[in-house]
Amino acid sequence: MGGGFLLAVLGRLDFVNGPWFHKWLFRDLSVAATAALFFPSLLAIAWALRQAEGPAPRARGPLLALTAAHLGLLLAGVLAEPLLFEKVRRIVVSANATSYFTDATRVQHLGTWLAGFHEADLELHSSTHPPGPILFYYVLIRVLGEGPAALAGGALVGVAASAGIPLLYAFASLWTSDVRTRLTACAVYALGPGLIVFLPEMDQVYPLLSMGLMLCWARGAAGDDRMSLGFGATLFVATLFAYNLLVLGLFVVGHAAWRLVRARGAGAAWKEQARAAGLGLGAFFALHLLFAFATGYAPVRSLLHALEIQAGHAKGQDRPYLYCVLFNLYDFFLGAGILAFPLLLQHAERTFRSLSADDDAGAMTLIGLGTILGVNFSGLLNAETARVWLFLQPLLAVPVALQLRRYSTASRALSFALFAVVLIVVKARLEFILP
Numbered sequence: 227m228g229g230g231f232l233l234a235v236l237g238r239l240d241f242v243n244g245p246w247f248h249k250w251l252f253r254d255l256s257v258a259a260t261a262a263l264f265f266p267s268l269l270a271i272a273w274a275l276r277q278a279e280g281p282a283p284r285a286r287g288p289l290l291a292l293t294a295a296h297l298g299l300l301l302a303g304v305l306a307e308p309l310l311f312e313k314v315r316r317i318v319v320s321a322n323a324t325s326y327f328t329d330a331t332r333v334q335h336l337g338t339w340l341a342g343f344h345e346a347d348l349e350l351h352s353s354t355h356p357p358g359p360i361l362f363y364y365v366l367i368r369v370l371g372e373g374p375a376a377l378a379g380g381a382l383v384g385v386a387a388s389a390g391i392p393l394l395y396a397f398a399s400l401w402t403s404d405v406r407t408r409l410t411a412c413a414v415y416a417l418g419p420g421l422i423v424f425l426p427e428m429d430q431v432y433p434l435l436s437m438g439l440m441l442c443w444a445r446g447a448a449g450d451d452r453m454s455l456g457f458g459a460t461l462f463v464a465t466l467f468a469y470n471l472l473v474l475g476l477f478v479v480g481h482a483a484w485r486l487v488r489a490r491g492a493g494a495a496w497k498e499q500a501r502a503a504g505l506g507l508g509a510f511f512a513l514h515l516l517f518a519f520a521t522g523y524a525p526v527r528s529l530l531h532a533l534e535i536q537a538g539h540a541k542g543q544d545r546p547y548l549y550c551v552l553f554n555l556y557d558f559f560l561g562a563g564i565l566a567f568p569l570l571l572q573h574a575e576r577t578f579r580s581l582s583a584d585d586d587a588g589a590m591t592l593i594g595l596g597t598i599l600g601v602n603f604s605g606l607l608n609a610e611t612a613r614v615w616l617f618l619q620p621l622l623a624v625p626v627a628l629q630l631r632r633y634s635t636a637s638r639a640l641s642f643a644l645f646a647v648v649l650i651v652v653k654a655r656l657e658f659i660l661p
Contacts, residue, residue, distance in 0.1 A: 228565045228644040235655050243656060245553045247545050248609040251657040260306045260654040267298035268646050271413055275642065278409040279635060288409050289392055296416040297388040303422045303653055314380040314426050316661035318363075323661055324427065325349030327376055330363035341522025344531045354536045356528060358467035359428050380426030387421055387430035390437070390620075397437040398624045400444050401587040404631075410638075411627035417645040418619055419652040420561025420612045424659060428467070429616045435464040435471055436617035443478050446502040447485055454502045458509025465514075465525065469532060470607055471617060476600040480593040488584070543609075550608040554615075558598070560652070561612030562619060563645045566626045570595075573629035587628065594621035613658070 234242040243250045274288035274295070307313045321328040329352045333339045339346065343357050352360055366375035366382075394415050398408040415421070424430055438460040446454030464471040482499045489495035514525050559567040574595060581588040598618055601607055607614050630638050 227568050228648060231564045232648065232651050235651055244557060245549055247543070247549070248553075250612075251660075253655060253657045255306055255308075255654040257651060257654045260302075261650045263302040263306050264299060264646070264650055264653075267295040267302060270295035270298065271416060271642070271646075274409065275413055275639075278406045283405045283409070285395065285405050285409065289395055289412065292409070292412045292416055293388050293391040296391050296421070297384065299416065299422050299649075300384040300387065300425055303425060306653060311377060313661065315376045317659055318376040318380050318426055320661045321349045323659055324359075325351040326355075326359040326428070327363045327367075327379065328352075330360045330367055331372060333360070333364050336364065337521060341524075344524050344527035354532045354539070355468060356466045356525075356532075357523070358463075361466075362428075383426040383428065383430055386434060387425070390421070390433045391416055393434055393437050394620055394623060397441050397620055398627070400441065401590050401624050401628065407624075407627050407631050410630055411624045413642065414563075414566070414626050414630070414645070415619065415623040417642070417649055418562045418566075418623070419649050420616050420619065422649065423653055423656070424613050424616070427613060427659065429613050432464075432468055432471060432617040433620055435460060435467065436474055437620050439464060439471065439474050440477055440481075440620075443502070443506070444481055446506060447482060447499055449498060451501075451505055454505035455509045457502075457506040458511075459513060461506065461510045462513040462517075465510075465529075466517075468617075469529060470614065473601050473604070473606060474597065474617075477593060477597045477621075480596050484589045484593060488589075545608050547605055550605065551602055554602050554608060554611045557609075557611040558615045558618070558622075561616065562622050562626075563648045563652075565641065565644055565648060566622055569626045569629045569641070570622060573625045576629075577625075591625045591628070594625065597621060 231242070233239075238252050243252060270291045274291040277283055277288045277291075304311060304314060309316070317323045318327045325348070329346075329348050340357060348360075363375060363379050366379050369375075370378055391412050394412050395408050398411045402408065421430055421433075439457060442453045442457035442460055446457050482503075485499060486495050517523055518525065573591065577585075577588045577591050581592070598615075598621060601615070601618065630641060633641065
């Protein structure tokens with residue numbers, strides 16, 4: 227499948243870059259030059275994977291290498307562009323490409339602006355989001371000045387995106403304690419084109435919040451009260467940055483249902499889930515109340531205002547539901563490096579055949595798949611899913627790694643080589659953001 231996809235992209239086959247209602251643009255950067263820029267980071271990933279094959283692998287060294295490699299891939303992606311760092315700056319300051327920086331430059335009195343946020347006249351992307359992304363650039367502008375703040379913001383987004391590598395290692399513990407598998411998942415995640423080609427979009431940072439939410443919920447539901455409080459705090463931060471993260475309620479419901487089934491509906495399990503939910507939601511509402519009291523920000527009215535604007539945008543879009551259901555998934559797997567699709571299918575088929583009540587890894591895989599499919603069929607987040615669904619990529623990376631660990635060392639190496647080639651070709655021949 228990977229080879230066919232590469233030929234289709236190189237041959238500019240229609241629809242490989244998306245459906246008629248949203249296409250990524252073809253372009254002609256040199257594949258060889260892009261590969262040369264990516265090579266040092268790919269070599270670091272290969273070294274990390276080699277270390278993971280040892281008899282008693284340690285996580286620290288390979289994890290540092292994978293994190294540095296991901297940051298290196300982001301930097302190489304910038305250097306592959308004809309405009310270099312200037313493109314990052316132009317994207318940040320563009321009212322059409324991002325708009326958060328644009329709106330941040332217009333904030334005169336922060337308290338007054340936050341108190342009236344639910345009525346603010348904002349640019350395209352800002353108008354359907356909470357104030358967090360604008361506040362991010364507002365702080366940078368205040369600290370650095372408007373000139374340097376744009377490039378600094380883009381750089382910080384890249385650094386934050388790379389922090390997703392060690393967080394994914396922790397997140398993968400919900401499936402397995404095996405160091406090799408968790409490092410393999412980090413490598414799969416690092417090679418996903420979506421986390422490279424969309425710099426400096428805020429979507430690259432949202433996997434940090436999604437993994438934090440899911441990890442805190444799962445640990446809190448198992449009896450760790452501090453993690454339940456962490457879930458509430460993370461949910462508070464998430465709802466200051468992106469409302470689309472609320473769809474992870476599907477994961478929470480699925481995970482809670484599985485724990486109840488596993489405990490055969492025992493009263494203690496119900497109490498455990500209720501306690502986790504109570505502590506988490508209590509922390510969430512308490513933090514929002516404190517923030518509202520301190521700033522005048524109205525979270526509910528802001529959410530309703532964003533939904534109203536989003537509904538208005540949807541009326542003018544030709545996005546047929548059935549086509550979206552198909553192309554949403556295609557674009558999502560494009561962001562994961564396309565090879566993730568057959569690997570996930572293999573793992574899902576095996577999971578369905580062998581699932582048992584005490585199979586934690588299998589249950590987590592099915593909960594993750596259910597979350598992805600639930601988001602898809604809900605129609606809430608249609609089109610541009612290579613970008614918009616980046617926060618769901620961790621749910622893909624771990625099952626793919628579990629499948630790869632079933633391969634021979636040679637087959638696994640070949641798979642990662644194909645992941646790398648797909649990343650290079652996607653970066654060189656498809657344009658994802660225009661300033």
